[in-house]
Amino acid sequence: MNPLLAKLQPYPFERLRQLFAGVTPNPQYAPISLGIGEPKHPTPGFIKDALSAGLGALAVYPATAGDLNLRQSFTGWLQTRYGLSLDPATQVLPVNGSREALFALAQTVVDASRSPAPIVMSPNPFYQIYEGAAFLSGAEPYYVPSVPARNFAVDWDSVPEDVWARTQLVFVCSPGNPTGAVMPLDEWKKLFALSDRHGFVIASDECYSEIYFRDEPPLGGLEAAERLGRGDFRNLVALTSLSKRSNVPGLRSGFVAGDASIIKSFLLYRTYHGSAMSGTVAAASIAAWGDESHVLENRMQYRTKFAAVTPLLAPVLDVRLPDASFYLWAGVPSSWQGDDQAFARELYAQYNVTVLPGSYLARDVAGSNPGRGRIRMALVADTAECTEAAQRIVQFIQNRVLP
Numbered sequence: 001m002n003p004l005l006a007k008l009q010p011y012p013f014e015r016l017r018q019l020f021a022g023v024t025p026n027p028q029y030a031p032i033s034l035g036i037g038e039p040k041h042p043t044p045g046f047i048k049d050a051l052s053a054g055l056g057a058l059a060v061y062p063a064t065a066g067d068l069n070l071r072q073s074f075t076g077w078l079q080t081r082y083g084l085s086l087d088p089a090t091q092v093l094p095v096n097g098s099r100e101a102l103f104a105l106a107q108t109v110v111d112a113s114r115s116p117a118p119i120v121m122s123p124n125p126f127y128q129i130y131e132g133a134a135f136l137s138g139a140e141p142y143y144v145p146s147v148p149a150r151n152f153a154v155d156w157d158s159v160p161e162d163v164w165a166r167t168q169l170v171f172v173c174s175p176g177n178p179t180g181a182v183m184p185l186d187e188w189k190k191l192f193a194l195s196d197r198h199g200f201v202i203a204s205d206e207c208y209s210e211i212y213f214r215d216e217p218p219l220g221g222l223e224a225a226e227r228l229g230r231g232d233f234r235n236l237v238a239l240t241s242l243s244k245r246s247n248v249p250g251l252r253s254g255f256v257a258g259d260a261s262i263i264k265s266f267l268l269y270r271t272y273h274g275s276a277m278s279g280t281v282a283a284a285s286i287a288a289w290g291d292e293s294h295v296l297e298n299r300m301q302y303r304t305k306f307a308a309v310t311p312l313l314a315p316v317l318d319v320r321l322p323d324a325s326f327y328l329w330a331g332v333p334s335s336w337q338g339d340d341q342a343f344a345r346e347l348y349a350q351y352n353v354t355v356l357p358g359s360y361l362a363r364d365v366a367g368s369n370p371g372r373g374r375i376r377m378a379l380v381a382d383t384a385e386c387t388e389a390a391q392r393i394v395q396f397i398q399n400r401v402l403p
Contacts, residue, residue: 007135011128012360019345019357029352032389034377036356037177037327041247041301041380044294050287051251057279064276065267066094073289074255080292081209082223090260091233093267094277094285097252098207098241102171103133105237108269109169109201109262112138119163122171123154125178125362125371127205130171139168143363145370151323152179156190167200175208175218178361178376179329180322182212188224195235201262204238207254210245210295211302212324222258233258237266244326245295246288253277253285302326305383312390316397328377329358333397338373346400351392 010018016035025031065071071088078084078092086092095101110118120134124143134141142163146152154172170191174183195202204221212218221238225231241254256266270276277285288294306321310328313319318331332343340357347353358374379386 002136004136004138008132009128012356015360016344016354016356019341020348020354023345023349025348025352026350029392031352031354032381032385032392033354034356034379034381034386034389035354037378037380039244039247039249039326039380040382041298043247044288044291046291046294047246047248047251047284047288051280051284054280054283057283060279062276062279062282064093064271066277066282067279070094070277070282070286073286074257077289078222078257081217082220082226084222084226086222086257087260091263092255092257093263093270094282095239095241095254095256095270096275096277096281097243098205098239098254099129100252100275101239101254101256102127102129102203102205103136104269104273104275105201105203105239105256105266106133106137106139106169108266109203110134110137110139111168114166114168116166118168119166120169120171121159121163121167121200123173123176124365125358126171127173127177128361131363134169141363142167143365145365146176146179146181152176152181152329153183153187156187156194164194164198164200167198170195170200170202171205172202172221173205174221175206175212175322175324177205177208177325178327178356178358178371180208180325180327182218182323183224185219185224185227188219188221189228192225192228192230192236200235201259202236204236206238206240207244208325209240211299211326213303213306213321214323218324232260235259235262237262242285242288245298247298248284248288251281251284253281253288301383302379305379305386308383308387309379309390312387312394316394326379328379329374330377331374335400336373340371340373340375344375347393347396351396353389353392353396355393 074092075086075088118139119142120139121142122130237258243249344357355375358371362371
């Protein structure tokens with residue numbers, strides 16, 4: 001058995017099940033889960049229709065690179081969204097959702113034969129696939145802290161020079177999970193300069209890019225590169241998917257785009273990896289990438305929901321509207337003394353509301369876990385259910401009897 005598997009930590013939701021083991025939630029309340037970031041808005045009918053119309057493709061093995069129409073749907077969307085012109089033949093590839101692509105990209109990029117062991121860098125807190133991808137590529141993960149005082153911006157300046165020298169891959173998540181922070185242009189400029197100096201690849205995870213709350217859409221990695229005169233996108237790959245944008249998490253459809261030389265190597269890896277996108281899924285994907293009206297409607301639903309929920313929670317939790325994404329990243333009241341796990345467990349027991357302890361989404365570094373004392377709430381259900389959950393959380397905090 002691969003000994004690197006022993007380095008993998010339990011997924012946050014497995015830890016949450018263990019935390020709730022033996023707890024019987026209050027039967028007076030129907031269960032409401034804010035724990036898992038699974039979109040709950042209805043899948044648009046035209047995407048379902050395109051999926052059904054494409055069933056004939058089940059009789060054909062799909063090409064790993066996808067057909068030209070699929071790749072052109074990616075480049076067309078990049079032109080519409082960011083004003084970018086990419087070559088559909090060399091600079092984009094279909095993937096079966098961003099999760100598998102993030103993992104597979106690390107296996108493509110990392111050269112584990114280097115000594116000392118290479119480093120794969122990610123924000124802290126982070127999406128756990130980054131860590132698993134690092135371990136199973138033979139690299140060591142390095143966790144860069146996020147700074148609450150700077151809207152949870154990643155503190156790239158805190159990374160020592162000798163760590164940068166060993167780094168082969170940097171995961172960026174913007175808009176961030178769980179914080180919702182968007183990386184500004186000056187931070188991209190800093191990271192690009194470091195990449196030029198040390199030669200590492202940047203993987204920009206942008207699956208939340210279409211859920212935002214202000215007039216200006218979030219800056220993308222490829223867009224930042226173009227603005228900074230890096231139109232070849234050297235050492236940069238952006239990853240996105242339809243799951244959140246189009247409410248199709250079960251479709252497992254997305255794409256990667258960027259540096260043509262990396263895309264070429266990634267295609268080679270994927271050809272052997274057996275991860276071609278079904279032509280049936282491709283048909284639905286082409287339809288989804290070609291329509292913006294359903295995306296606007298989806299965004300407005302989230303804006304309405306966050307506008308209703310955030311003011312309810314703000315008086316009792318350290319919380320504010322994020323830049324983007326569908327999460328609230330909230331600090332628990334001081335009476336819990338930073339114990340996010342106790343907060344989540346008591347809330348579940350007394351009010352049947354599930355939230356995710358922030359410490360499950362981060363790692364201890366130098367004796368400190370940047371997620372400790374915070375919770376992540378995924379506002380994925382409808383407005384009424386999320387509002388009900390918020391009202392219960394307010395009651396829970398206000399009615400708590402201290403020992």
